[in-house]
Amino acid sequence: MCVSVSGHQGAPLRDSLRLRPPGLFRQQRNTGALLSVPSVDNNVSDIMALYNFKKIMVVPTAKDFIDITLSKTQRKTPTVIHKHYQIHRIRHFYMRKVKFTQQNYHDRLTQILTDFPKLDDIHPFYADLMNVLYDKDHYKLALGQLNIAKNLIDNVAKDYVRLMKYGDSLYRCKQLKRAALGRMCTILKRQKSSLEYLEQVRQHLSRLPSIDPNTRTLLLCGYPNVGKSSFINKVTRADVDVQPYAFTTKSLFVGHMDYRYLRWQVVDTPGILDHPLEDRNTIEMQAITALAHLRAAVLYVMDASEQCGHTLQEQLELFSNIRPLFANKPLIIVANKCDVKKLSELSEEKQKIFADLSAEGIQVIETSTLTEEGVMQVKAEACDQLLAHRVNTKMKGKKVHDVLNRLHLAMPAKRDEKERPPFIPEGAAMRRKAMEVDAPKRKLERDLEVELGDDYVLDLQKYWDLMNEDEKHDKIPEVWEGHNIADYIDPDIMKKLEELEKEEELKERAGEYDSDDESEDEEMQEIRVLAKQIREKKQLLVMESKEKDVHGPRMPRTATKVERKQLEKEMGNLGLDMSDKDDSHYAQQARRSRSVAVKRKRESSAPPTSRTRSQSASRPPRDQLGLRDPKMAKKAKKMMKNSQKGMNRQGRKGESDRHVFDLKPKHLLAGKRKSGTTDRR
Amino acid sequence: MFLHRKRHGYRLDHHEKKRKKESREAHERSHKARKMIGLKAKLYHKQRHAEKIQMKKTIKMHEQRKTKQKNDDKTPEGAVPAYLLDREGQSRAKVLSNMIKQKRKEKAGKWEVPLPKVRAQGETEVLKVIRTGKRQKKAWKRMVTKVCFVGDGFTRKPPKYERFIRPMGLRFKKAHVTHPELKATFCLPILGVKKNPSSPLYTSLGVITKGTVVEVNVSELGLVTQGGKVIWGKYAQVTNNPENDGCINAVLLV
Numbered sequence: 001m002c003v004s005v006s007g008h009q010g011a012p013l014r015d016s017l018r019l020r021p022p023g024l025f026r027q028q029r030n031t032g033a034l035l036s037v038p039s040v041d042n043n044v045s046d047i048m049a050l051y052n053f054k055k056i057m058v059v060p061t062a063k064d065f066i067d068i069t070l071s072k073t074q075r076k077t078p079t080v081i082h083k084h085y086q087i088h089r090i091r092h093f094y095m096r097k098v099k100f101t102q103q104n105y106h107d108r109l110t111q112i113l114t115d116f117p118k119l120d121d122i123h124p125f126y127a128d129l130m131n132v133l134y135d136k137d138h139y140k141l142a143l144g145q146l147n148i149a150k151n152l153i154d155n156v157a158k159d160y161v162r163l164m165k166y167g168d169s170l171y172r173c174k175q176l177k178r179a180a181l182g183r184m185c186t187i188l189k190r191q192k193s194s195l196e197y198l199e200q201v202r203q204h205l206s207r208l209p210s211i212d213p214n215t216r217t218l219l220l221c222g223y224p225n226v227g228k229s230s231f232i233n234k235v236t237r238a239d240v241d242v243q244p245y246a247f248t249t250k251s252l253f254v255g256h257m258d259y260r261y262l263r264w265q266v267v268d269t270p271g272i273l274d275h276p277l278e279d280r281n282t283i284e285m286q287a288i289t290a291l292a293h294l295r296a297a298v299l300y301v302m303d304a305s306e307q308c309g310h311t312l313q314e315q316l317e318l319f320s321n322i323r324p325l326f327a328n329k330p331l332i333i334v335a336n337k338c339d340v341k342k343l344s345e346l347s348e349e350k351q352k353i354f355a356d357l358s359a360e361g362i363q364v365i366e367t368s369t370l371t372e373e374g375v376m377q378v379k380a381e382a383c384d385q386l387l388a389h390r391v392n393t394k395m396k397g398k399k400v401h402d403v404l405n406r407l408h409l410a411m412p413a414k415r416d417e418k419e420r421p422p423f424i425p426e427g428a429a430m431r432r433k434a435m436e437v438d439a440p441k442r443k444l445e446r447d448l449e450v451e452l453g454d455d456y457v458l459d460l461q462k463y464w465d466l467m468n469e470d471e472k473h474d475k476i477p478e479v480w481e482g483h484n485i486a487d488y489i490d491p492d493i494m495k496k497l498e499e500l501e502k503e504e505e506l507k508e509r510a511g512e513y514d515s516d517d518e519s520e521d522e523e524m525q526e527i528r529v530l531a532k533q534i535r536e537k538k539q540l541l542v543m544e545s546k547e548k549d550v551h552g553p554r555m556p557r558t559a560t561k562v563e564r565k566q567l568e569k570e571m572g573n574l575g576l577d578m579s580d581k582d583d584s585h586y587a588q589q590a591r592r593s594r595s596v597a598v599k600r601k602r603e604s605s606a607p608p609t610s611r612t613r614s615q616s617a618s619r620p621p622r623d624q625l626g627l628r629d630p631k632m633a634k635k636a637k638k639m640m641k642n643s644q645k646g647m648n649r650q651g652r653k654g655e656s657d658r659h660v661f662d663l664k665p666k667h668l669l670a671g672k673r674k675s676g677t678t679d680r681r
Numbered sequence: 682m683f684l685h686r687k688r689h690g691y692r693l694d695h696h697e698k699k700r701k702k703e704s705r706e707a708h709e710r711s712h713k714a715r716k717m718i719g720l721k722a723k724l725y726h727k728q729r730h731a732e733k734i735q736m737k738k739t740i741k742m743h744e745q746r747k748t749k750q751k752n753d754d755k756t757p758e759g760a761v762p763a764y765l766l767d768r769e770g771q772s773r774a775k776v777l778s779n780m781i782k783q784k785r786k787e788k789a790g791k792w793e794v795p796l797p798k799v800r801a802q803g804e805t806e807v808l809k810v811i812r813t814g815k816r817q818k819k820a821w822k823r824m825v826t827k828v829c830f831v832g833d834g835f836t837r838k839p840p841k842y843e844r845f846i847r848p849m850g851l852r853f854k855k856a857h858v859t860h861p862e863l864k865a866t867f868c869l870p871i872l873g874v875k876k877n878p879s880s881p882l883y884t885s886l887g888v889i890t891k892g893t894v895v896e897v898n899v900s901e902l903g904l905v906t907q908g909g910k911v912i913w914g915k916y917a918q919v920t921n922n923p924e925n926d927g928c929i930n931a932v933l934l935v
Contacts, residue, residue: 067724071720074720159927160927162850163850163851163924163927165850166826166848166850166851166924168809168826171925172924172925175922175925175926176925176926176927179925179926179927179928180927241684241687674719675718675719676718
């Protein structure tokens, strides 16, 4: 018994390689093309992650590039310099500009150079595809030119910085800086065509379909117009254009589908015509490249009805011509458009062709993408074949042994001759038989619902088991002959009720429903009593205070003097022993209160206590002077507040407050004078 | 994007919007041109000026086809309108001025150089005083502040004794030489400084300033004498200020 190894073995290894050390400095930024770099072992070619060419930086045109860099230099470096500054300062100023420009050019060019994929580093499928589409030589030349330009710019900057050390006047340094920047820009102007070409390449590259060369793939190939794109539209969610003219599909398209809980790629290619390799144009070459490099199951689509415009013989010719490309790949021949003409309706020679092919061991399946017959069968067959093929290759490879060595299937040793077959319960066995026979199942409610649609009503009464079948849908009355029907549901209902009541009584007597108070100890009970007292007292106090009806501001409790007698009484009520009257605290208070003016208890009719005795009682306070009634008083107060508003807003204490909180605000005084008038700050 | 368009067509107001946007372009451009200030404006106006010139040229070309032009070539040379008949021709004046020019040239010298007159460079400009000594009082050393040329086999005198310092950063070996007739520029190695117009001292030092006559190696050009010998050295005159530009531009003296 062996364990079949299937699925993504490469996944755990791939994930571990995805961790890259953080903090790589800018010039090594290679996150554009690759998502994970096999840094350890360059020979491990199957651990290459999915390619994402969309992250390449935009390549600006030469003119834009120059403009951007020069304006950046102008903005990011200091701009003010005078003749009378010290010469080293002048030199430094101009050297900084030259170096800044050089740095910018260098950085940008390096980024472009690293973002674009190196044809030697990527999967040969993509390398070939790019060669077909963009011409490898031209591509390499363009990148090489940019590299040269970068080095030239660096040299120019170096030279001019060296020269500037001998500059003894502002004019000289300035001219040298001008010459240096001009030279750098001229170098870049010469790269105009390279930059344009690279921008176009980048745009096209970002639109390439992301085909993972290592995963399970089905490849469709054949003459133009045989039905490859319709097939991929049927099987996946890809929306490829299907038109009656040839070469509708002009490039590779990818679709994804699921089978057996795994993700599969289906690649649609442009049609291939039958001529030798050298004569092929770019579009066909893409198909050939895909065929050559992707390890996929090949579905060679043929048109049995010859609607594509090519006879079956020609299609067979093509097949034999590109046969060498199918080496080591599981192959299925799809006879498409069988709704127009079935294989059995074909003439003898044509049928013989197909018979020959199947005799060679290649499976021939009839399909029609219009009626969808056979499409699923093709899919299943192709996927199974590819899986088996992949498993076989993996078994032959080296890595399998790592896994296999760790797997061990243990079979228990037989200890006696007794047969112990697996136990399958009857129900399961019967169900399985039912499934196999596919007997008509009981009609489900759901099916009924679907059938009736809106008319469906859930009718559970039809399942009732009554002696008289007609009575199923009758309405049940509530009262009959003076008796409650509900009482007679169960013949023993009265007895049951009595038993229940007895039980309840017993329970109650036993005290199950009493609260847990009895289980408390003495302390808890005391506390409960006290709490009750406190609650009562509180309520009393609240009621009292509500009765008091105090006008004006409420003084806190401690403001009023408490009489001694009352204090003693209250404390005595609470349980404190107040018999010890030798308290000096009392006596002192009493003495003090006698020498100072007697504090009158607050009464509503008394005038406010804020006045001293010296003032006569007839003078009203200042804020009530001259005001007839409370309405006027209110208005006066409002006016006072209004006049304060302005001062408050300005944060001033009064008219004479001229304090400035922020004498030199940063937002007014910092920064360059960019635009607008310069006659004020 | 085109696929989407094929499948779903345009928005219902797409064409209207496009037309209106295009017609608004002129207004937006004029608004921009009026409101822009600063360096951006300078660059923009320069660019726009060039564009306008081109536009005007094409318009003129188109118009030329439509209208008829007066053909100026038909009137013969020397034909004079009636009211000028008794004036003497201007040709004589021309002859006279030519003669004067000729005389002047003969006075000037043997060679015809592209830059006959050059500003003389004073010593303070070309040579910088270097103070030496324990108390920095001695001032007999000089450093050249201009671009200079030293030969291949040049070795410095011992530092204690050298009076003129020619810094390595200012030593150049190549010059960008333009052939006046071919109008092509070549980067040729310098063989030596022939004459510096400011002073013979500079010539001996090898200082290269504007107007210096320099000998360059022209074997690249592949010139041949009438006798069949290959010319490999020629004179060229420097046309720029090398210390300001960082390179030596010269014109070949043919």
